Amino acid sequence: MKVTPPPPGRIGARVDGFDPKTCTREQATELRQLVYRHKLLIFGNIELDDLAYLAMAKNFGKPQIYHQAHYHHPRHPEIFVSSNVPMDGKKVGVASTGRFWHSDYQFFDEPLSTTFVFPKIIPEGRRVTRYVDMVQALRTLPAHLRDALTNATCFHEAVMYYKVQPWDIDRAIAELMAEFRKHSPGAHHPAIITHPVTGEQALYISEGFTMSVDGMPHEQSQTVLREVFLHLNRSDLVQEHEWGKGDLMFWDNRQLNHMAGGGAPGQPSRSYRIGVYDGLPFYVGCKLEDTRL
Numbered sequence: 253m254k255v256t257p258p259p260p261g262r263i264g265a266r267v268d269g270f271d272p273k274t275c276t277r278e279q280a281t282e283l284r285q286l287v288y289r290h291k292l293l294i295f296g297n298i299e300l301d302d303l304a305y306l307a308m309a310k311n312f313g314k315p316q317i318y319h320q321a322h323y324h325h326p327r328h329p330e331i332f333v334s335s336n337v338p339m340d341g342k343k344v345g346v347a348s349t350g351r352f353w354h355s356d357y358q359f360f361d362e363p364l365s366t367t368f369v370f371p372k373i374i375p376e377g378r379r380v381t382r383y384v385d386m387v388q389a390l391r392t393l394p395a396h397l398r399d400a401l402t403n404a405t406c407f408h409e410a411v412m413y414y415k416v417q418p419w420d421i422d423r424a425i426a427e428l429m430a431e432f433r434k435h436s437p438g439a440h441h442p443a444i445i446t447h448p449v450t451g452e453q454a455l456y457i458s459e460g461f462t463m464s465v466d467g468m469p470h471e472q473s474q475t476v477l478r479e480v481f482l483h484l485n486r487s488d489l490v491q492e493h494e495w496g497k498g499d500l501m502f503w504d505n506r507q508l509n510h511m512a513g514g515g516a517p518g519q520p521s522r523s524y525r526i527g528v529y530d531g532l533p534f535y536v537g538c539k540l541e542d543t544r545l
């Protein structure tokens with residue numbers, strides 16, 4: 253394997269020569285250390301069928317089964333399908349997922365440690381995933397925001413991004429929201445988290461899922477969050493990776509916010525995500541549920 257680290261101060265190492273079909277647990281452990289260091293890995297020239305993809309991911313940890321079944325691959329529920337292309341004449345997965353800033357599963361008590369995304373059909377035009385380095389975002393956060401968020405916790409939920417499905421027709425939005433909140437009631441996490449491996453601190457707030465700062469008056473909480481979101485959109489903090497054929501992306505959700513971007517609307521697109529719990533607390537002090545290896 254050849255690892256090309258990012259330039260200083262940037263995220264994302266490129267890994268060439270990785271053969272996912274012969275990946276072992278030991279190799280996955282090494283690669284996990286690499287993703288903690290560089291936050292994002294891009295494996296090049298990857299060819300994988302669905303079963304081999306899943307087998308490879310299992311070396312890295314415990315694959316997650318997404319809480320909404322209509323995102324699942326028809327044969328492998330661990331594969332989360334983002335697609336607007338039917339499979340065997342049937343709608344599979346959900347189109348245009350994650351086109352907002354977020355960290356995967358931030359709205360659950362045990363967020364998703366790491367994420368693989370493997371593009372299967374790359375749309376015409378420039379299709380990218382954008383990232384914000386949340387360690388760097390914290391280092392450069394204005395002092396008054398850092399003061400406001402030190403020792404604070406935030407509330408996160410995903411209800412605003414529920415994607416209305418064919419079976420929801422004739423139902424009130426309020427009813428859909430109440431039903432969504434029954435199985436996904438949101439979660440509270442520290443605004444600043446400490447990584448369980450690197451010991452680095454990162455800001456853990458996203459425009460998509462973070463709703464409020466706990467215990468703060470509403471107006472103040474909204475003002476602080478708006479300022480944080482503006483900070484996170486600073487061009488020097490945002491990086492993007494353009495999807496290339498055979499690229500497999502792998503990133504650390506503790507240290508990055510990400511969003512899907514680019515791609516002309518309506519162009520055929522399909523990607524397969526596998527979220528993997530690495531068996532460590534998401535942050536120092538975070539409880540572990542059923543995500544141990």
Ligand SMILES: [Fe+2]
Nearest residue numbers: 350354355356
């Ligand atoms: Fe995501």
